[in-house]
Amino acid sequence: MFGKMQKQIFKIFLLFVMFFMLPNFANAAVVWETDFEDVADWSAPRISNGFPNTWTGNPSRTLDPPKKMNGQWLHPSSWVRTSPSTLAVSQGPMATIGAGQGRESSRGLTYNFESGKGNPTYSTGWAGGSPLTMYFGEAGYPELWVEMWVKYPSDMDWWDGSDINYSGITKAFYIARFNGELTVSTSLADDHSVETRPTHPAWLPHMGSFYSSRPYFMQYYNRSQTSNGTPEVYDETVDAWYNNSSYYPYQNILLNNRYTYALPSSNPTVDTIRMDGQWHKYTYHVKMNSAPGVADGIQEVSLDDVRMFRKTNMAFILDGGSVENGWNYIELMDNHHVASHMYTENVSYPVQIDDVVISTNYIGPDYIVGGVDMIAPAAPTGLGVE
Template sequence: MKINFIILLTICWAELLHASVLFSDDFEAHPDWVSGRTNPENPTGRPLSNPPPAGWTALRTDPARAPSMGDIDRHESIEIKADPNKARSGIRSVQFYRDGKSEPSWKWWSDGILAKRLEQDHKQLTVSFYIKWQPDSTHPRGMSKLFRITHTKGIGDQIFRNFHDGFNGPTAGWMYSHDEYGLRNFNMMRGYPPATNYYFEEAMPIDLPRNMFNGDMSLNWHQNLTDLNRDGVTDNPNTQLYSWVSHNLIPGNNFEGIISPQDLFGNSQHSGWRRIDLFVKMNSAPGVADGVYERYIDGQKVFANSQIPWIAASSDKIVGWNLIKVGGNDYIKTVPESERFEDWYAIDDVVIRTEHPKEPHPPAQLRVTKLYK
């Protein structure tokens, strides 16, 4: 006997899907916005900060040249403007402008940071976003802090105060670093409590692909990418990350892990958006080296470690992740003053969620129309 059941069933999983999403911004709903305005007491000096865009918590702006400082042919350090060439979805994105000056050669010459503080601490977070660099940038050697996930106990401008006497830590971040060895696969990590463990003075992460110096690691794109724990065994082959220039899989020139900024970000002939995912998980107890930091580019894992004592043994508590910072300090190595160097990178489609980036997301709807038995 055949029993035919017709079941009309609709299960809406929208709440389940969005329960893991803590924040998102595609910047389409924002009006035109810039980070700074002229300081009437010092019209050519550091501009005053405008209120942050809706949904964001705070910002820091300190350009070398900008309209707010009298340079009307340049840009503020952070802008939200309608420009389809700088937007991945729709017509808007947030754009960060880097300035270079010749003197003094040691100074971080521009600074633009947009910060979002979450309502509570979280044991783990994934932050995803897309980045596009100015296609015809000359990419002079230098450094830029592009993104950080951190814990802060600060409020207001305190969330931009770092180091041992600051309010932030632990921190996981990604930096642009271009030196004589090309564009580096650069990570930054800081510990907690900041006063005693900012540079992991109490205990270092275990089995890193290269030694850390003051919480920074300048990695190549071959051995340091494919051998994540430096044991001589390839445990992370690159199968997804391609060069914009050669269209070949990175690791780069002569398999020595040397790539150019154009390989990762493109040039005037070939360029586009890269998807970035960062995942962090706090260690289970103070001093226990089981914290996690992973970073992905276009779905390819480019760094991972699961033996990080984010919270040192001296801490009397475990804190959680509660702040992201997009953008940061820019150091452009000496360029001629006459060049008045400026370039930009755009960030779009920022999402903060609680699950791992490789975990499958439930569908927004599940619909069963017929079931036969």
């Protein structure tokens, strides 16, 4: 297996070969990617800051998003959102980019998850912000694959078992359709708390996960910000492992815009989130439905290129909406609830991220960031949930 330096050498060699052998080839599948090797050292302090105060399009911004070493923005239209520390004594920045934080001790990004249970302001252990947020323009893309390598520390503990409804949840991926042109005055661009907000007329599929150290398990849910402006509760009982009542007994309780579920009686057979101190690849795929109200949209999640969840009847855009614009707004590692320790214990967990790729088709298990995607491979196979 190639090391990261060997991959870089191979990438240069492959580009050299392609230059002479396939001059008409264009790698149209990849929308954006980074392995952080050309990204400058960066730190996001824990202050209350967000769009538009950190957006690259705001000349008076108070916090810069990540930049490359040559001074260019890591993504040309991006921003970083931060919230104040939930600990009694802040342990450092929300996120950093630097050497030794990526795969094989290369450059990468670290997001520090604070355990803030009992915090006077955020008593449930909530902490907010995204270190890497991207806007792809009004038109967007009808289909996107977003993948990243993530390493959770082996000692990471999400909650103390006292409150399933709040503890142990994170938004690892956040993909949305923002209608309208993003400007410096659009201060509610990433406000996804109100269903009728005109800036968010489309459904916002999330990969959100409940975690427990006794035992581990996973929840997949959607938050419905509907395309026609009318709030609609999504029936989550047909999703993922919700089909298996022995894992997730249905409680029929609406809380915080989502249904809640009882503790599983036993561990799921597929452990989707790996907190073993090793690197794993997470991929989230969404495809817009073909017409308003037509339930043929797709969403799926893969772990290490093995499909863990798939749903093919999503009506992301409802009757009265429009599918003219596609997915155009992405956040990585947004809000999370970690309540394994009281905020006075000052505990945080470093979650490392590397090799982020956003593409319009599946790029395969051996894709090299910055390399050449010669043939679009077949989609991953594995567990299918319709």
